[in-house]
Amino acid sequence: MPADETRQTPARLSPEQLFLLAGLAALGALATNIILPAFPDMAADLGTSVLDLSATLSSFFVAFAVGQLFVGPLSDRFGRKWLVLSxxxxxxxxxxxCALATTLPQLIGGRVVQALGVCATSVLSRAIARDLFDGEALARTLALIMVAMAAAPGFSPLLGGALNSGLGWQSSFGFVAVLAVVLAIHYHARLGETHAADRRAAFSVAAxxxxxxxxxxxxxxxxxxLxxxxxxxxxxxxxxxxxxILMTGFHFSPWGLGIFFASTVFVVFGAGWLAPRVARRWGAVRAARAGIGIALLGGVAILLGRQEIVFFSAALTVFLLGMGMINPLGTAIALQPFGRQAGAASALLGFLQMGCAAVAISAGAALDAPAYTLFGIILTASLTLAFLAFLALR
Structure with a gap:
């Protein structure tokens, strides 16, 4: 079958297709997390501070959020393939x-360009899954993708630390660029267009x-x-x-930060494995609500508990377990009724996610309090609002 023809709906994703969709979904998080261990070196080279480098994250999320609003409707009208490759x-x-930047403004500019590109792969990985599946199969597919993609942001600080130590912080940007080229080649060859021409929506500003x-x-x-x-x-x-929190507050080395992130992957793996099984027994809405409740428990523990690494790790594990449940289940619930508008629905979902991320990060930078305390406040407030919002869903 030629690469530009619409693929037939498969019975299930092959391991190669799962890797491909997980890679498309995770590329943005990978490009963010892989540079975290290099922040001290980047700050020294660019003549700025580690705190100022948080602008490379908030600017990324704002561009990422806005870009998705255009990608979704365009893909609903013209298909997924050319937008993914572009x-x-x-x-x-x-x-x-980013790799060639010599000042902080240049680095921020490169991050904005990165975000405008990678927002397409993130939003369309979910839309492609919705093109191919619905119902329980969609929830299972999204859970598998979330489990697989958890390895990228989880292990990427460890990889970033190694690249930074051996080749300098610029090599992290080279690595993600090479990965993007590999994903483009495999997407073109192995998956291609999944949005059938007879399911495409009209495109206009009014529409x-x-x-x-x-x-x-x-x-x-x-x-x-929400x-x-x-x-x-x-x-x-x-x-x-x-x-x-970890490098300044708990005196972790860049390698220690990477190992800490890598260990969180297994929690998300377990939650992704658990989510569809709990949903099958309780129903997706009740299972997702339970996931938010578990995550909220972890947030309250961080806010009110002891500020020591063992307690923090345990409370963060509880949060990640709940997060790993609500993410695939809530996404499937949100996209399930909107097959014809999967691109727009996924884009708006992505906009809300990155918008909430930008607000949370900006609040953390603006408030005058220790990072540990700020994180506990932001986590507890966000999860309380999430729980209240989900209570309205039958």
């Missing part, structure tokens, strides 16, 4: 700008506004989407604050 090409260009307005007004979408976004925003707040 996004990967833009991401490679942004990575090159886009109507679509987004309808989604925002539809409780079937906005309730689970809950998932608040949880993911809290997760990205941890990514942004981890160097201050």
């Amino acid at each position: 996004g990967l090409a833009i991401f490679v260009a942004g990575s090159a700008i 886009i506004l109507r679509t987004y307005g309808g989604l925002l007004a539809d409780r079937r979408f906005i309730t689970p989407a 809950a998932v976004s608040l949880v993911i925003g809290a997760l990205y707040a941890f990514f942004a604050m981890a160097p201050a």
